[in-house]
Amino acid sequence: GPGTLRVTARGGEVRGEAWGPGAEWLLERLPLMLGAEDDPSAFVPRHRLLAVTAHRRPGLRLTRTGLVLESLIPSILEQKVTTLEAYQAWRLLVRKFGEPAPGPAPGRMCVMPAARTWALIPSWEWHLAGVDDKRASTILRAVRVAARLEEAAGMEPAAARERLELVPGVGPWTSAETVQRSHGAPDAVTVGDLHLPGIVGFALGGDRYADDAEMLRLLEPYAGQRHRAARLVLLSGRVPGRRAPRMAPRGIERL
Numbered sequence: 408g409p410g411t412l413r414v415t416a417r418g419g420e421v422r423g424e425a426w427g428p429g430a431e432w433l434l435e436r437l438p439l440m441l442g443a444e445d446d447p448s449a450f451v452p453r454h455r456l457l458a459v460t461a462h463r464r465p466g467l468r469l470t471r472t473g474l475v476l477e478s479l480i481p482s483i484l485e486q487k488v489t490t491l492e493a494y495q496a497w498r499l500l501v502r503k504f505g506e507p508a509p510g511p512a513p514g515r516m517c518v519m520p521a522a523r524t525w526a527l528i529p530s531w532e533w534h535l536a537g538v539d540d541k542r543a544s545t546i547l548r549a550v551r552v553a554a555r556l557e558e559a560a561g562m563e564p565a566a567a568r569e570r571l572e573l574v575p576g577v578g579p580w581t582s583a584e585t586v587q588r589s590h591g592a593p594d595a596v597t598v599g600d601l602h603l604p605g606i607v608g609f610a611l612g613g614d615r616y617a618d619d620a621e622m623l624r625l626l627e628p629y630a631g632q633r634h635r636a637a638r639l640v641l642l643s644g645r646v647p648g649r650r651a652p653r654m655a656p657r658g659i660e661r662l
Contacts, residue, residue: 409428410429410433410518411427411430411509411512413425414437425510426510428509436472439471440470441468442471444471445471445591447635450632450639456610457639460640460643461639469587469591469592469635469638470591471591473589474589475556475585476522476550476553476556478584479549479581480525481493483545483577484497484538486541486542488537501520502515504532505524522551522553525546526550544576545574545575548574548576549574549577559571564586564595567582568582568595571585580598584597587634592634593631593635594630594631596626596637597634598619598622599619603622606641606646607622607625609645611625611640615647
């Protein structure tokens, strides 16, 4: 059931408080959500940049929510649009169709809608939220098999990705983004991204125009830890300077 989790950290200790029908589950899962089962020692830096970044970020952990649909739907919303558009669509849909978060949560905080609620959202509401038919249809196909997708939480990341990609409209980019969040998968590197290959290529090989193949070649020494390596690249701050305007929001809702 729905729940609200509040986490505070002080003096090296973490305190969790939860409310609602899902409170017990949230508190049981809290260590996983904070990366307690992540093993950063498995990462062996092969580049000075990553060695320095890992040393400066000793607390970095890959967290694991165990919530597949809650990780998948935002990933679908992020397909081929700006981050701003995706976040705005998520906020509008959750606030309109989700239920108020239980406990002493901020007034406008809402719980993600249940699968059945997603399935009943009218087509015009997707449009008003700036979500095109392709992404809306993918989400609707996913929520119709929500129970089967949630089973993927207990699978290894590779098997979970195979399960997710059985849904038309969910490809390698979306499945990787999902298991990074739901499973804390250290090797689930994102391919098909507009920016990541150039960022990794520039940081590790001086090539701002690197494609997916070149990115994967550069990350090959980190097999088993490629997502962690990419995360460290992003945290290093070594990114190529922008040489083109940002992609403008399409404003589907205004059409």
